Amino acid sequence: MKPAEALAVILSVLADIAPEVDSDEIDPGVDLTEQLDLDSMDYLNWMLGINQETGIEIPERDYPKFRTLHGAVDYLVGARV
Amino acid sequence: MTDFKMPSLGADMDRGKVVEWLLKEGDPFERGGVIVLVETDKGIIDVEIWDSGTMEEIVVGSGEEVAVGTVIARYRPAEEEPPPIVVTLPEVGEREIAEAIEGPAEEEMRPAAVTAEPAWAVGANEARHPHVTPPIRHLAHHLEVDMGTLIGTGPGGSITRGDVERAARPPATRPEERLLISPRALRVAEELGIDPASVAGGGPGGVITEDDIRAQAGPTEPPAVATESVQPVVEEDGAEKQRLAMRRAIGQVMARSKREIPHYYLGADIDMTRALAWVEEENLRRSMADRLLPAVLLLKAAARAIGDVPEVNGFWLDDAFQPSDDIHLGVAVSLRHGGLIAPAIHHADQKSLDELMTALKDIVARARTGRLRSSEMSDPTITVTNLGDRGVGEVYGVIYAPQVALIGFGKATPRPWVVDGLLGIRPIVRATLSADHRVSDGHRGGIYLQAVDRYLQEPEQL
Numbered sequence: 293m294k295p296a297e298a299l300a301v302i303l304s305v306l307a308d309i310a311p312e313v314d315s316d317e318i319d320p321g322v323d324l325t326e327q328l329d330l331d332s333m334d335y336l337n338w339m340l341g342i343n344q345e346t347g348i349e350i351p352e353r354d355y356p357k358f359r360t361l362h363g364a365v366d367y368l369v370g371a372r373v
Numbered sequence: 374m375t376d377f378k379m380p381s382l383g384a385d386m387d388r389g390k391v392v393e394w395l396l397k398e399g400d401p402f403e404r405g406g407v408i409v410l411v412e413t414d415k416g417i418i419d420v421e422i423w424d425s426g427t428m429e430e431i432v433v434g435s436g437e438e439v440a441v442g443t444v445i446a447r448y449r450p451a452e453e454e455p456p457p458i459v460v461t462l463p464e465v466g467e468r469e470i471a472e473a474i475e476g477p478a479e480e481e482m483r484p485a486a487v488t489a490e491p492a493w494a495v496g497a498n499e500a501r502h503p504h505v506t507p508p509i510r511h512l513a514h515h516l517e518v519d520m521g522t523l524i525g526t527g528p529g530g531s532i533t534r535g536d537v538e539r540a541a542r543p544p545a546t547r548p549e550e551r552l553l554i555s556p557r558a559l560r561v562a563e564e565l566g567i568d569p570a571s572v573a574g575g576g577p578g579g580v581i582t583e584d585d586i587r588a589q590a591g592p593t594e595p596p597a598v599a600t601e602s603v604q605p606v607v608e609e610d611g612a613e614k615q616r617l618a619m620r621r622a623i624g625q626v627m628a629r630s631k632r633e634i635p636h637y638y639l640g641a642d643i644d645m646t647r648a649l650a651w652v653e654e655e656n657l658r659r660s661m662a663d664r665l666l667p668a669v670l671l672l673k674a675a676a677r678a679i680g681d682v683p684e685v686n687g688f689w690l691d692d693a694f695q696p697s698d699d700i701h702l703g704v705a706v707s708l709r710h711g712g713l714i715a716p717a718i719h720h721a722d723q724k725s726l727d728e729l730m731t732a733l734k735d736i737v738a739r740a741r742t743g744r745l746r747s748s749e750m751s752d753p754t755i756t757v758t759n760l761g762d763r764g765v766g767e768v769y770g771v772i773y774a775p776q777v778a779l780i781g782f783g784k785a786t787p788r789p790w791v792v793d794g795l796l797g798i799r800p801i802v803r804a805t806l807s808a809d810h811r812v813s814d815g816h817r818g819g820i821y822l823q824a825v826d827r828y829l830q831e832p833e834q835l
Contacts (some may be wrong), residue, residue: 312709319550326409329709331762333737352664354654 293346298368302361305341309334320361343366374429377660379411379439382750384774385626386413390438391445394431401427402448407746409445414622415714416615416743418750425451466833477488477545523741538699559701612710619712631775634689635810638769641822644792645800651832663740667785668759669730671802673835675780676700676721678824684813685806686754694777694812703753704733707738714740715756715773716749726835761785767803777809778818780825 304333310328324330330338339350339358348371350358357366379389392410402408407419408428426448433445609813648670656664679686687696702721707713716734716739718724739745755776760768761784768781783803790799804825806818828835 310709325762331707333734336664336666337592337734337738340661349661352653 293368293371295365295369298365299361301342301345301363301368303344305338306322308341309338320365323359324361324364327360346371374447375424375426375450376444377408377422377448379433379441379443379445380747380751381441382411382413382418382420382747383415384629384800385622386415386441388438389413389442391433391435392417393435394446396428398428398431401425401451411747414615414618415712415750416745418743418745418747420747422448424448427451436589450538463764575771616711619708623712626774627771630771634772634774634777635700636772636807637815637818638805638807639815639818639822640767640769640803640805641826642788643802643804643826644790645802645829648832649785649800663727665726665730666733668761668782669726669733670829670832671759671804672702672704672718672721672733672757673724673726673729674825675755677776677820677828677835679722679755680816681824682813682821684817685808687777687812688754688775689777689809689811690775691793697754699754701752701754703756703776704736705756705758705770706737708741714745715749715753715758716740716745717752717754719748719752727731757782761802761828767805769805770807772807772809777812779807781805781807 302359306313306324307313310330313328318324318327320326323334328334334359335355339355342348342358343350344366346368348368350367350371354367379709381387382389390412392412394409396402396408402422402424402425404423405421408422409420411418411420414638428446428448430447431445432447433439433443439445472635481544645667649667652665652667652670659665683696686700687694689695699720700722701717701719703715703717705713705715712760716736718729718736721729721732724732736745736749753773753776756773757777757780758768758770759782761782762785765783766786767783770779772779781804783805785800787798788801790801792799804822806822808818808821
């Protein structure tokens, strides 16, 4: 997956979970749960949404790698579809 | 003809606005169905009816706001055959038999209760049977038994638990197992001429959403876009108004709780090593969609511990504690624009961890989109708040009157912990109990928290 593609998927799933968030305002290096006020249910839904959109199975131990926008994009770019 | 009144959907509600009727005069409806959308300080609620029948007259139309207890519609209850069990029961008086055959004598309905009583306690049908204790009434409500059709076999013709259970319908017809579809999606399905049963639910908990229906129907027509482009301006203003209204409502209930309920507070540290290791291992085996959150174990343990100390579960009404046989866990859900709602997960103690997870996902999603049902708003018998996600170490909550207890869970934090004389590092959660001193005391409260701990030490048994 290309970085731009990954970013688009990530942001579109985030928009469902935190509809009021302006994606231009997200600091890609800062923890998303704090930035966007995501709780564990939001985070779970976010992981699930990315899985549904991309078909990439994310093991639970990798969930923390998605904590920043940079981390999430890197993960999807590196993942085998 | 029976009156349908504006229900009380929680102690903090004294008025409600009819947003939309989902049926017209002359339309039939089924028990447990959603018939009207009502806007409260906590959002728009799907209001259910606990009777089957035909809508005769809509008294309060869309857009009108009225006080709780105001008659908003009149309906004709369905003529129901008395259950065959009636004739076989011993000790049935002549009057009861006559009633069973001819239907109950028409009695005056109780005046609208504008009190803190949960909505299930003020239903029109229940009023025909004064000799019903709240737990039995609650049971009837949940088994969907119409009290008007029951023959009491208890002392003085009172209705017993057995009467209600015998009359309960087979589980397959309960609303939980019917098609899960949002009212809006149902309407869209009707408009587009689509059979909802043929659509796979893509929403939380498999609920069929409007999007699912539209996806089935193919490309949407342009008019929908035109209306949406006007919406945002109105919505933003409404959202702010709603935020303030909710703040005010929460403030009123909490102030009343602090004024009237003599709270006592307890806290206990719980070693979560086993519980967290169990969830982790379990999740390794599961697909992403089926994974559990540790919060579900906390909810289940909190619900099961009520079996050990039942006096934390129920309501303080009319200067007395009215225990609840059912355990409906109110789960505090924070809303993205501020405020919170604590809707019920019904019969939480009887649900498996998977069922609880599904229920939790569903209720959190609906709490945030404003699609809760009236029974979920009015039924909680105890509330749980879990602030661990926010890094909170401990939370001593304010009891949501007329409930008598609130359980809090903080964040699981690695802490030095002694096991069998050896110091180790363990994930510890602080569990707290705020409870009503009129009903229980610190000793019993302590046993409750101990029980929560005990259940969490055997996660595979939860």
